[in-house]
Amino acid sequence: MLSKSKIKIVKSLKHKKNRINSNLFIVEGVKCFNEVINSEYKIEFTIISEEAFKNYYTEKKLSNLYIVSSDEVNKLSSLHNNYSLISVVRKRKLENKSIDYSKPIIALDSINDPGNLGTIIRTADWFNIKNIICSRNTVDVYNSKVIQSTMGSFTRVNVFYDDLENIIDNNDIKVYGTSTDGEDIKEIRKLTSGIILFGSESYGISDKLKRYVDRWISIKKVGGAESLNVSVSAGVILHKLT
Numbered sequence: 001m002l003s004k005s006k007i008k009i010v011k012s013l014k015h016k017k018n019r020i021n022s023n024l025f026i027v028e029g030v031k032c033f034n035e036v037i038n039s040e041y042k043i044e045f046t047i048i049s050e051e052a053f054k055n056y057y058t059e060k061k062l063s064n065l066y067i068v069s070s071d072e073v074n075k076l077s078s079l080h081n082n083y084s085l086i087s088v089v090r091k092r093k094l095e096n097k098s099i100d101y102s103k104p105i106i107a108l109d110s111i112n113d114p115g116n117l118g119t120i121i122r123t124a125d126w127f128n129i130k131n132i133i134c135s136r137n138t139v140d141v142y143n144s145k146v147i148q149s150t151m152g153s154f155t156r157v158n159v160f161y162d163d164l165e166n167i168i169d170n171n172d173i174k175v176y177g178t179s180t181d182g183e184d185i186k187e188i189r190k191l192t193s194g195i196i197l198f199g200s201e202s203y204g205i206s207d208k209l210k211r212y213v214d215r216w217i218s219i220k221k222v223g224g225a226e227s228l229n230v231s232v233s234a235g236v237i238l239h240k241l242t
Contacts, residue, residue, distance in 0.1 A: 002047060002066040010047065010076050010086060016140050019091075025142035027087045028079050030056055035152025036089055037062075044088040049073045052084040078144040091142065096160055099131050101173050104191045104242050106132045107164055109209055110200035111230065114139050118149020119231035120198075125153035127238040132159045133167055133195075168195070168212045175212050176241075177205050178233060182216030185240045196237060201230050217241075 012018040013026045024044060027036050030052060036043060037060075045064035048057070053067055070083035077086060099105065106124055111117050117139050124132055139146060141159040150157075168175060174194040197213065199205035205213070219228060219236050228236075 002068055002072075006045060006047070006066065007076065009088060013088065014078050014144065016143070019140065019142050023091045024088055025091060025147065026078070026144050027089050027147055028077055028082050028085070028144060029148065030084050032147060032150070032152045033085055033087050035155045036087065039155035040092060041155060042090040044090055046085055046087040047073060047076065048085040049083055079148060094158055094160060096133075096162055096167070098158075099133070099160065101171050102193050103131075104129060104193060105173075105195050106234070106238075107167070107175075107195045107197045108132060108134045108138050109164060109197060109205050110135055110203070111138045111198070113201060114143045114145035115149050116201065116229065116231045117141065117143075118146040118151075118154075120234045121146075121150045121157050121159065122153040123231065123235045123238060124157050125150075127242045129238065129242065130156075130158060132157060133164065134159060134161050135164050136161050164197075164209055165212070168209075174214045177210065177213030177216050178237065179204065179216045179218050180221075180227065182218035184220045185217050185237055186220070188215075188217060188241060191241045196241070198230055198234060 010026065013024055019025050027033055045066065046062065047066045047068055049070040050067055051070055073086060074081065074083050106120065106129055108120065111134065121132065141154065147154055175197055176194055177197045178199065197205060197209065219233060
């Protein structure tokens with residue numbers, strides 16, 4: 001039987017502070033849950049609808065399951081129309097010293113939109129980019145909307161939070177800054193290493209980081225749009241340079 005204490009945990013994890021203090025986060029929906037099952041993440045418990053259990057998991061050995069109605073799942077969900085499942089998962093321990101700087105890395109400066117971060121993680125996974133370093137004020141990777149937007153790719157891409165200035169200062173690595181007036185990416189060879197730095201949706205790369213950029217790069221505009229969404233830019237640039 002699903003207890004009030006378990007419900008309280010799920011509700012508390014909608015807030016970043018509680019995710020940090022508990023080292024737990026929420027995964028919602030069948031797609032992301034299936035990715036977690038096959039990953040290094042540890043599942044604490046799962047609240048699942050009768051229908052989802054019958055359709056997907058009767059043959060699997062899953063522990064700490066609480067089977068409830070679809071409406072009960074949806075009431076607890078932070079997403080619209082989630083009638084399948086909610087799982088409470090323990091975060092992995094990641095250390096910056098494990099980052100492999102001999103391969104291309106994405107760095108994100110002040111990305112605020114959960115959907116953008118999630119899509120960038122999913123895109124990085126597609127192009128086999130294993131590490132993303134975020135400024136401390138970038139949206140939390142364990143935000144439910146970020147997790148959902150990754151479509152499970154968060155299980156294969158390491159996301160770190162640190163002072164980007166400190167990271168660049170302490171590693172001998174070339175920084176490629178994205179800009180609307182940089183060098184056309186069509187003229188640049190594929191990267192075997194280096195940091196590809198993307199700035200915030202509203203202001204681009206912050207002034208304090210601009211001085212670290214070794215080479216400015218851009219996607220040349222053909223039509224009349226003022227700018228590209230940062231996650232779209234990431235996809236185009238990774239396709240060309242990695």
